[in-house]
Amino acid sequence: MTMKLRPTATTVALLLFLLLASSSLRAAMAGSAFCDSKCGVRCSKAGRHDDCLKYCGICCAQCNCVPSGTAGNKDECPCYRDKTTGQGARKRPKCP
Template structure:
């Protein structure tokens, strides 16, 4: 019976490890894309913060440092509480 529990715990740890790698890979994607997107921003920390939030929700970031939001409709359509564009 102890062997069964040990195997269950081992499988659980392997699955958790693979999920962690997947989520970290997504953040690396967002970090690199938002780094490019915000490279010319006046307030880079704010740009990176909101770009990261939008990227996590939409799984995409438009190319370039400004505009091109039609490449990613989800990113383009996210609005803040005041109705303005949320994503840089």
């Protein structure tokens, strides 16, 4: 007498979740390495280096791009260029 094991819906759902989570984690880690290297260049001459890296990293994660060089060139990445902080008269560029 042999018993056949049949996967339950919970088991299938758990395996599917783990598969999706691992692929998302890999993509996030790859994006992080990209942003870290691009923002390292972008912020290399910034007076407030830590703040520059923080905001550049946020903008890079949302836009998937960072303009080349240490300043300017924001037309290379319109998403990065167009992010702002505040409202009205206090509106300033968010991305360094």
